[in-house]
Amino acid sequence: xxxxxxxxxxxxxxxxxxxxxxxxxxxxxxxxxxxxxxxxxxxxxxxxxxxxxxxxxxxxxxxxxxxxxxxxxxxxxxxxxxxxxxxxxxxxxxxxxxxxxxxxxxxxxxxx
Amino acid sequence: xxxxxxxxxxxxxxxxxxxxxxxxxxxxxxxxxxxxxxxxxxxxxxxxxxxxxxxxxxxxxxxxxxxxxxxxxxxxxxxxxxxxxxxxxxxxxxxxxxxxxxxxxxxxxxxxxx
Numbered sequence: 001x002x003x004x005x006x007x008x009x010x011x012x013x014x015x016x017x018x019x020x021x022x023x024x025x026x027x028x029x030x031x032x033x034x035x036x037x038x039x040x041x042x043x044x045x046x047x048x049x050x051x052x053x054x055x056x057x058x059x060x061x062x063x064x065x066x067x068x069x070x071x072x073x074x075x076x077x078x079x080x081x082x083x084x085x086x087x088x089x090x091x092x093x094x095x096x097x098x099x100x101x102x103x104x105x106x107x108x109x110x111x112x
Numbered sequence: 113x114x115x116x117x118x119x120x121x122x123x124x125x126x127x128x129x130x131x132x133x134x135x136x137x138x139x140x141x142x143x144x145x146x147x148x149x150x151x152x153x154x155x156x157x158x159x160x161x162x163x164x165x166x167x168x169x170x171x172x173x174x175x176x177x178x179x180x181x182x183x184x185x186x187x188x189x190x191x192x193x194x195x196x197x198x199x200x201x202x203x204x205x206x207x208x209x210x211x212x213x214x215x216x217x218x219x220x221x222x223x224x225x226x
Contacts, residue, residue: 009152034214043116043202043217044155089155098168098209102147104154 003027004092006103014111019077021106023090026071030092030101035064035075038087038105047088048075080110114139116205116218124224130191133221137184137205143167144186145215146178149200158201161186162209190223198225 005024013019021035031052036044050057050064050073057064063076077084087107093100117136125131137144146158157170161180178188184205190197200222204215 006154032213036215036217041219043204043219044215045217046214049213091155093213095209098160099157100145100215101157102155104152 002104003030004090004101004103006088006090006106008106009104010107010109012109012111013080015082016079019075019080019084019108019110021075021077021088021090021108023073023075023103024071025073025092025101027092027094027101028071029094029096032093032095033064033066033073034091034093035062036089036091036102037084038089044089077108080108082110082112084108085110116203116216118201118203118218118221120221121219122222122224124226125193126226127193127195129193130189131193131223132187132189133201133203133223135186135188135203135205135218137186137203138216141205141207141216142184143206143209144180144184145204145206146186146188147202147204148172149202149220150198155202158188160209167209193225195225198223 034049035047038044066073087105089105090103119134143162145160147155160168164180175191180186200220202220204217
């Protein structure tokens with residue numbers, strides 16, 4: 001059961017433009033959300049997170065937005081750089097059930 | 113400090129065989145989680161161990177099992193391998209639990225079943 005969905009398998013943007021990666025979830029018990037980035041032949045690395053008590057969290061070029069009523073979160077990268085080309089996974093956590101689920105990932109390609 | 117170490121990095125098995133993968137977490141981390149990554153399916157949660165106890169389990173058949181030792185190192189085992197078990201198996205460690213925040217991943221063990 002895909003409780004966390006990333007409906008866009010891939011995204012291509014031009015260097016300097018904004019990248020927007022989307023993620024939807026179905027379980028209302030999720031209350032902590034994370035984004036991970038994965039380069040080929042490496043394990044995923046943590047990028048940014050957001051708690052359900054907030055609707056926005058910013059870290060440099062990366063901003064995560066959370067819309068709890070829509071069960072939707074998004075990751076904005078501004079400006080996008082070629083080094084951002086990677087697979088991005090969103091994850092959602094339900095601490096009451098010791099559970100964390102990942103989406104299928106979105107492959108971002110930033111073209112020079 | 114040293115990161116999460118997984119061994120072996122690559123392995124090839126044939127159908128019906130079994131395989132054991134190993135994961136050494138970051139020193140001081142007591143939680144180890146295992147994930148299967150396949151194209152289109154993303155990271156599928158297998159199980160999580162904390163202080164030698166399995167705390168949570170994903171929707172995988174009983175052929176997939178794991179354990180954790182007193183030094184927090186973990187192993188996962190897949191018996192009676194099937195072609196569909198070909199995947200990248202990732203291990204992640206954290207201080208208190210996979211749901212509690214940031215996970216630190218190893219580079220993975222890529223299993224090919226022929």
